[in-house]
Structure formats: structure tokens, C-alpha cells
Amino acid sequence: MANYMNPARTRRAAPSALPLTMKQRKYIGYAVRYAIAVVLIIFAFIPVVWVLSASFNTSGSLTSPQLIPRNPSLANYQNLIQNQYYPFMRWMGNSFVIASISTVLSVLSTTVAAFALSRFRFYGRETLMRAILLVNIFPGVLSIIALYSIVQQLGNHVSFLGLNSHATLILIYTSGAMSINVFLVKGYLDSIPRELDESALVDGATHGQVFRMITLPLAKPILITIAVLTFMGIYGDFVLPRVLLQSSDKLTIMVGLYLFQSADYAQNWGVFTAGAVVAALPILVAYLLLQKYIIGGLTSGAVKL
Amino acid sequence: MTAIANKRFIPTGGIPARWLIAAVVDAALLWLIAHLIDDGNYPLALILLVLVGIVTVSFGFERLRAYRWLSVGLCMTVLFVLYPILYTFYLSTTNNGQGHILTKQQAIDFLERAQYVPETGQTYAWTAYESEDGSIRLWLTAADGSTYVTRIGEETQPGVAGEDGVGELDDAGTPVTIDGATRLERRSLLTRLDALNDLSFGLPPNAIQITSMNAAATTVQRYRYDAARDVMLDHQTGIEYKPVTGTFVAETGEELRPGFFVEIGARNFERFLASSALRGPLATIITWNFVYAILSVLFSFALGLFIAVLFDNLPGKRIIRMLLIIPYPIPALVSILIWRNLLNPDFGALVKLTQDLFGSSPRWLTDPTATRIAIIMINVWLSYPYFYIVSSGALQAIPSEMLDAASVDGANVFQKFRSITLPLLLMIVSPVLVASFAFNFNNFNLIYIFNSGNPPIAGSPIPAGHTDILISFVYRLGFDNGLADYGLAAAISIVLFAFVAVITWVQFRYTRVFEDKS
Numbered sequence: 001m002a003n004y005m006n007p008a009r010t011r012r013a014a015p016s017a018l019p020l021t022m023k024q025r026k027y028i029g030y031a032v033r034y035a036i037a038v039v040l041i042i043f044a045f046i047p048v049v050w051v052l053s054a055s056f057n058t059s060g061s062l063t064s065p066q067l068i069p070r071n072p073s074l075a076n077y078q079n080l081i082q083n084q085y086y087p088f089m090r091w092m093g094n095s096f097v098i099a100s101i102s103t104v105l106s107v108l109s110t111t112v113a114a115f116a117l118s119r120f121r122f123y124g125r126e127t128l129m130r131a132i133l134l135v136n137i138f139p140g141v142l143s144i145i146a147l148y149s150i151v152q153q154l155g156n157h158v159s160f161l162g163l164n165s166h167a168t169l170i171l172i173y174t175s176g177a178m179s180i181n182v183f184l185v186k187g188y189l190d191s192i193p194r195e196l197d198e199s200a201l202v203d204g205a206t207h208g209q210v211f212r213m214i215t216l217p218l219a220k221p222i223l224i225t226i227a228v229l230t231f232m233g234i235y236g237d238f239v240l241p242r243v244l245l246q247s248s249d250k251l252t253i254m255v256g257l258y259l260f261q262s263a264d265y266a267q268n269w270g271v272f273t274a275g276a277v278v279a280a281l282p283i284l285v286a287y288l289l290l291q292k293y294i295i296g297g298l299t300s301g302a303v304k305l
Numbered sequence: 306m307t308a309i310a311n312k313r314f315i316p317t318g319g320i321p322a323r324w325l326i327a328a329v330v331d332a333a334l335l336w337l338i339a340h341l342i343d344d345g346n347y348p349l350a351l352i353l354l355v356l357v358g359i360v361t362v363s364f365g366f367e368r369l370r371a372y373r374w375l376s377v378g379l380c381m382t383v384l385f386v387l388y389p390i391l392y393t394f395y396l397s398t399t400n401n402g403q404g405h406i407l408t409k410q411q412a413i414d415f416l417e418r419a420q421y422v423p424e425t426g427q428t429y430a431w432t433a434y435e436s437e438d439g440s441i442r443l444w445l446t447a448a449d450g451s452t453y454v455t456r457i458g459e460e461t462q463p464g465v466a467g468e469d470g471v472g473e474l475d476d477a478g479t480p481v482t483i484d485g486a487t488r489l490e491r492r493s494l495l496t497r498l499d500a501l502n503d504l505s506f507g508l509p510p511n512a513i514q515i516t517s518m519n520a521a522a523t524t525v526q527r528y529r530y531d532a533a534r535d536v537m538l539d540h541q542t543g544i545e546y547k548p549v550t551g552t553f554v555a556e557t558g559e560e561l562r563p564g565f566f567v568e569i570g571a572r573n574f575e576r577f578l579a580s581s582a583l584r585g586p587l588a589t590i591i592t593w594n595f596v597y598a599i600l601s602v603l604f605s606f607a608l609g610l611f612i613a614v615l616f617d618n619l620p621g622k623r624i625i626r627m628l629l630i631i632p633y634p635i636p637a638l639v640s641i642l643i644w645r646n647l648l649n650p651d652f653g654a655l656v657k658l659t660q661d662l663f664g665s666s667p668r669w670l671t672d673p674t675a676t677r678i679a680i681i682m683i684n685v686w687l688s689y690p691y692f693y694i695v696s697s698g699a700l701q702a703i704p705s706e707m708l709d710a711a712s713v714d715g716a717n718v719f720q721k722f723r724s725i726t727l728p729l730l731l732m733i734v735s736p737v738l739v740a741s742f743a744f745n746f747n748n749f750n751l752i753y754i755f756n757s758g759n760p761p762i763a764g765s766p767i768p769a770g771h772t773d774i775l776i777s778f779v780y781r782l783g784f785d786n787g788l789a790d791y792g793l794a795a796a797i798s799i800v801l802f803a804f805v806a807v808i809t810w811v812q813f814r815y816t817r818v819f820e821d822k823s
Contacts (some may be wrong), residue, residue: 014504014582030620033615033616033619034619036615037616037625037629040612040629041625041628041629042627043686044628044631044632044686045628045631045654046645046647046687047647048631048635048642049645050643050647050654054654065704105678109377109381110378112374112375112377112378112381113374113375113377113378115374116371116372116374116375117375120370120371120374122369122371122372125371128375132382133813135382135386135387135390135581136386137385137802137805137806137809138390138802138805138806139425139744139747139801139802139805140386140745141749141776141780142393142747142776142779142798142801142802143386143390143392143798144780144783145391145393145396145779145783145791145794145798146388146389146390146393146396146795147385147389147391148790149392149396149401149406149784150349150384150385150388150389150392153341153344153346153349154337154349156340156344157337157341158337171381171385172385174381175382175384175385175386177377177378177381177382178378178379178381178382178386179487182378189698192326207370207374232634232636235636235639236636236637236639238638238750238754239749239750239753239780242790248341254636254638255343257638257639257642258638258642258754261642261645261646269646269652272547272642272646273643276639276642276643279636279639280635280636280639283634283635283636284634284635286634287633287634288627288634291627291786292636295694295698298691298694298695298698299694299695299699
């Protein structure tokens with residue numbers, strides 16, 4: 001009579017010759033889902049596995065897509081480091097210097113601005129916030145020609161603000177500080193009780209001291225999040241350095257890799273794969289270490305750069 | 306509170322230091338402004354003046370101290386974000402581009418620097434000296450035997466042994482060294498004559514140029530601009546050049562290079578919207594631009610959501626998630642280049658694999674449809690992890706009571722998903738979807754890096770490709786193969802901007818970034 005009580009179960013079990021228990025169904029469900037997971041993971045890893053395998057393969061033949069190279073060696077990586085025409089290590093260095101300095105400056109000015117927007121009530125505050133959002137609607141790529149021309153004009157008089165200068169790039173990246181990230185940090189600062197600031201102010205602290213000694217330490221999680229995302233964004237940026245940098249020794253790794261690939265790929269595919277691995281590795285490692293900040297940031301609306 | 310009652314909290318005054326910073330920054334900016342005004346570059350000078358205003362006001366007035374905190378960010382945004390936008394608007398109304406890059410003043414300055422050797426000019430025999438830093442000076446001997454020393458950017462001086470850096474004279478009467486620099490061998494001169502010809506020694510109006518292996522001559526300015534009549538006069542030939550849409554043109558039609566840019570109103574927009582030759586390629590580009598952005602978002606979101614739902618409560622979810630997110634942290638450029646290699650028709654590993662399995666493979670980089678499919682597939686690969694993360698987050702926000710209640714009412718998994726999870730989730734992620742559409746609509750990197758917008762559209766008057774989107778077409782106009790049609794490129798940028806602005810305005814209505822949480 002039990003089946004009588006549960007019509008749903010009767011209906012489902014009836015046509016089947018071998019009625020499955022709940023547990024069996026659960027395991028079949030798992031099996032199907034794991035199978036799908038495997039297929040998806042293969043899809044996700046195709047390029048990764050290929051580039052890793054090819055970078056250790058020195059047989060010089062591209063035509064045989066073997067998964068595990070027959071004579072694995074580090075020759076490609078050696079060639080990469082010693083390459084005279086394509087200074088990969090230099091490019092990596094450039095990328096790191098540019099991305100690190102820009103990230104520090106950008107996160108700092110983002111936070112300072114967010115602090116002002118969160119803690120001060122001043123004339124024009126709302127208007128300013130709207131203006132910041134409005135200005136950031138304009139996709140950066142669209143103004144690349146205008147930027148190029150401005151940089152050219154400035155460079156006529158101040159050479160370190162001109163074309164082919166890392167300082168120019170860093171300044172432009174720092175100008176990305178007033179982006180949507182300001183609102184993220186502001187939102188976070190809003191959630192830190194103002195009473196903390198006020199008691200310090202009563203004790204005679206300046207706003208600068210409150211910012212340095214109370215706000216910054218408390219805002220660390222959100223700062224790490226935007227710092228990581230900013231760094232990833234700048235490190236991986238392509239258009240700006242492609243347009244603004246000219247001489248080979250000044251290039252960033254992304255532009256260098258692109259130029260190498262389009263110029264010399266057929267002869268040097270092995271070196272390219274080694275370069276791709278080297279270029280991606282630091283970001284991958286950083287990502288694995290700081291995963292929780294990145295995912296937390298993404299779910300709260302952060303963006304790269 | 307003991308830590309806070311620390312004596313470091315004693316206010317430090319700091320008014321003079323503050324003013325000093327403002328003064329230094331202002332001085333540097335004003336110096337730059339003066340130079341830009343010299344160039345005739347008034348817009349950039351004006352925007353720098355705005356920066357001076359921001360710095361002075363925010364540092365000068367205690368009442369505006371909040372702006373002091375914002376000043377660095379504001380200055381940067383004004384100079385590198387706001388000004389480029391305004392400048393793009395301005396560019397779109399000019400003919401700025403190949404041959405019309407300079408301002409009128411810069412073009413005039415450039416032309417006025419040109420020199421020529423008049424028939425009646427003084428000529429000299431010369432000897433060149435090169436110092437270790439590569440700078441060149443000349444020893445000149447005139448027909449009457451008088452000698453001179455001339456350097457770049459300095460007045461020519463009479464040449465006397467032992468004076469003014471001139472070393473001892475040799476038997477032929479030429480110094481062995483000048484300023485410690487040694488004589489250039491006649492042999493090495495041959496190969497360097499072209500470079501030496503370009504140098505101008507001494508100061509105008511008595512500038513001296515090398516004219517041949519044996520002679521240097523006093524040169525005079527060739528062109529002079531008559532501001533009152535707005536004409537450029539050529540002293541060598543006596544011809545007058547009048548400015549016509551950014552070029553000095555003689556009556557015979559002969560033109561002077563370089564030209565300069567002038568305002569041409571809405572002509573760029575007319576070209577974009579109404580040029581019959583461009584219409585075909587532009588229609589292709591715009592259609593593909595929409596298809597590409599919509600399908601990319603749709604498929605990436607669908608896959609991301611599918612994964613999020615499917616693995617939501619699966620044992621081992623953490624590992625699966627870590628593995629599936631792998632495309633996200635890899636710099637997009639690296640991934641795109643790798644995909645490009647995998648799909649290379651000559652030696653791509655995936656192409657070989659499909660050929661081995663099925664006997665043939667789509668021509669990924671040369672066939673328009675196949676290339677488009679490849680681009681969307683790669684974009685899905687690149688962006689599903691983002692949607693996976695976002696959807697997972699959104700799933701946590703759906704109250705489980707609602708799902709439980711539905712279960713009690715006899716709803717099955719699919720019914721619950723369709724009527725509860727999906728609608729709620731769409732509400733949460735719709736701003737992200739809109740933003741992602743706007744981003745992909747201008748996703749230059751993927752298009753440019755994967756195949757530079759190729760394969761090309763045959764017969765297009767301006768080179769364009771089947772996978773070009775508007776923004777990559779703009780890049781072509783600006784930076785490819787010396788097209789450099791900045792005016793048209795800026796006009797298209799403005800159209801794109803308007804489009805994205807509308808999308809974002811819609812998006813803002815659903816988000817509440819302005820709220821002050823507390």
C-alpha cells in the first residue's frame with residue numbers, strides 16, 4: 001500500500017523493468033556528471049596541454065601531435081633565454097616593472113579617491129561619482145588614436161611622456177584608477193564603521209593618519225582583490241603597448257610574443273610555445289595562490305584593469 | 306585605544322609643504338602649456354590648464370580638502386580618459402590622417418626650417434670632426450683663405466689655432482682636433498655623406514650645410530609664411546602656396562608636404578554612413594559585430610551556468626572548479642595565440658587531428674564562416690569561466706526555502722530550474738550580461754590577435770576583413786599599412802561610443818552603484 005501513498009514514485013517506477021533505488025539513481029547521476037566534467041576539463045585543457053607538450057618537444061616536427069614528446073628536453077627554453085633577436089627575458093622584465101608600478105600607483109589612488117568619496121561629504125560629490133561612471137563608459141580601445149596623438153604631442157617637449165616610454169604607459173594605466181573599482185572600494189570602506197575614524201580624529205589624528213593607520217589595514221582584502229585583477233589586466237594588456245612602444249628592447253612580453261609569433265613562427269614554433277608558457281606562468285601561479293580574492297572580487301563585480 | 310593615542314597623531318600642520326607641492330606641479334604644467342601654445346596645440350594646452358586649476362584649488366583651499374584626496378585620480382582621468390574622449394570627438398570633425406597629422410603652426414614651422422643654397426651664397430671647403438659622443442663640427446676654408454669653425458646650433462666662429470677648442474694645425478693648415486674631436490677620414494665620409502648632408506651647422510640666417518664632398522655653403526630659409534595673407538612663399542622659386550583643406554597648394558596644383566589638419570565638419574560621418582563603396586564591407590562588419598557579440602555572450606553564459614548548476618553539489622566540486630576555471634587566469638593574448646596555432650591550416654595540431662579522424666578539416670583561418678565559428682568557440686573558451694564564477698555566486702544568493710517549497714509541491718529538478726532558479730538568476734546576472742555584451746562588442750584583442758580581422762573582403766575600397774568588427778576596422782584605419790585615416794576612425798569611434806553609452810545607461814538603471822552603504 002506504500003506506493004499508493006506516493007503517486008509520483010509509482011508513476012516513475014512503473015515502466016522500468018529494473019526499478020532503481022534512490023541511492024542507485026544518485027550514483028548514476030554522479031557518474032553522468034563526472035563524465036560531463038571530464039569532457040569539459042578536456043575542452044578547457046586542450047591548449048594548455050598542447051603548449052606544454054610542444055614546449056618540451058624538440059623533434060622539430062609540428063606535424064605529429066604527440067601528447068608526450070619522444071625526446072623531452074629544455075632546449076626550447078634555452079633558446080628562448082638566449083635568443084638574440086627576441087629578448088624575451090627583457091620583455092618579461094619590462095612587463096613586470098610596468099605592471100607592478102602601475103598596480104601600486106593605481107590601487108593607491110583608487111583607495112585615496114574611494115576614501116574621500118566614502119568619508120567626506122563635499123560639494124559636487126554625487127555629480128563627481130556620476131561623472132566618473134560616465135567617463136568610464138567609453139571603451140579605452142576607442143580612444144587609442146587620440147591617446148597616441150596626445151602622447152606624441154607631449155613627447156615633443158617632455159621625452160619621458162612621449163612615445164616608446166614606459167613612464168607614459170604607467171601614467172596611462174594609473175589613470176585607470178578612477179574606474180568602477182573606485183566604487184567597489186568605496187562600498188567596502190562604507191562598511192567599515194565611521195566611529196573608528198571619529199575616535200581617532202577626536203584623539204587628534206589627521207585624516208591622512210586615519211587613512212594610513214586605520215583604513216588601509218582594514219581594507220586589505222578588497223585592496224588585494226583589485227590589485228591582483230589590475231595587475232593581471234595590465235600584464236595581459238596588448239593594444240596600448242602595441243601602439244605606444246616602438247623599439248624592441250622596450251616591448252612588453254605580450255606585444256613581443258605577438259610580434260614573434262607573427263614574424264618568425266614557422267621557424268621557431270618551439271621557442272614560441274616556451275615563451276607562451278613562461279609568459280602565462282607567473283599569472284597562473286599568482287592566480288592559484290590568490291584564488292579566493294579573485295573569485296570573491298568577480299562575484300562582487302570587479303573587472304580586470 | 307592606546308595605539309591610537311600614540312603621539313604620531315599630533316597634527317603636523319603641513320600647510321607650506323602642501324603649497325610647495327602645488328607650486329611645483331603647477332610650474333611644470335605651465336612650462337608645458339607655454340610650449341604647447343607655441344605649437345598652436347591649444348586644446349591640449351587648455352586641458353593642462355584645467356589640471357593646473359584642479360591642483361591649485363584643491364591644494365590651496367582647506368574647505369576643498371576632499372578634492373585634494375581626489376586630485377591625482379582626477380588629473381589622470383581628465384588627461385588620459387576625458388581628454389582623449391573629447392579629442393576623439395574633435396578628430397572626427399577633421400581630416401587628421403596621413404599627410405595631415407600636424408597642426409597648421411607645426412606644419413609651418415617644419416616648412417620654415419627647410420633651407421636651400423642660393424646661387425650667390427658663400428661656399429667653403431670643409432673638414433669634419435667627430436667626437437666620441439658622435440657629434441660633428443666642421444672646419445671651413447673660404448675661397449679667400451679665411452678659416453672658420455662651425456658647430457650645430459652655435460654661431461660660426463673664425464677659426465684660429467689654439468683658440469676656441471681648435472687644436473694644432475697640420476702641414477695643410479687644418480687642425481688635427483677640434484674640441485678634442487678627431488678628423489673624419491675621407492674614406493669613411495663617402496658612406497656617411499647623406500647623413501652629413503642633413504645636418505645644419507651654425508645658426509640661421511647664416512646656417513651652413515654640406516652640399517658635396519668638396520663644398521659646404523651658406524644656406525637660406527626656403528619658405529616663409531605670410532600670416533596676413535595666409536600664404537606660404539617659396540623664396541627659391543617665387544611660387545606662392547595657398548592652404549586648401551590642410552595642404553599648401555600652388556596654382557599649378559603642386560603641393561607642399563607635410564600638410565596639416567583642418568576641420569571638415571560632418572564629412573567623416575557622411576563617409577561612414579553614406580559612402581556607397583564602403584556600404585558593402587561595412588554592412589558585413591556591422592552584422593558580424595552583432596552576431597559575434599550576442600552569440601559569444603549567449604554561449605559563454607549558457608556553458609558557465611550549465612557548469613555552475615550541474616556541479617553545484619557534486620563531491621569534488623572544488624577540484625573540478627579549479628580545473629575548469631583554468632582559461633581565466635591565462636593572459637588572453639597567450640591563449641588566443643595558442644588557439645591560432647592549433648588551428649593553423651598548415652601545421653596546426655587540431656587540424657591534423659581532424660584530418661586524421663575525418664579525412665578533412667575546415668579551413669579555420671581562410672574560410673570566412675569557419676573563421677567566424679572558430680572565433681566564437683575561442684571566445685566561449687575564454688569567457689565561460691567568468692560566467693561560471695558569477696553564476697555560482699548568484700546561485701548561492703537564491704533562497705533555498707523557495708526550492709524546498711517547490712519540492713514539497715512536487716516540482717521536479719527541471720521545473721524548479723525553469724521556474725525558480727533561472728528567472729531569479731537572470732535577474733541577478735543581467736547587468737553582467739549587458740556589460741559583457743558591451744565588452745564583447747568592442748573586443749578588439751580576440752579579433753586582431755586571432756586573425757587580424759581576416760580573411761579579407763575582396764574589393765573593399767579600404768582594406769577590411771570578414772571577421773573584422775568595427776573597433777578592429779577602426780584600428781586598421783588608424784595604424785595599418787599607413788592608411789592613417791584618423792578622422793574617419795574617430796568618427797566610427799564616436800558611433801561606437803554612442804552605442805555603448807545607450808547600453809550602459811540601460812544597465813545602470815538596474816544597478817545601484819551610487820548607494821551609500823553604512
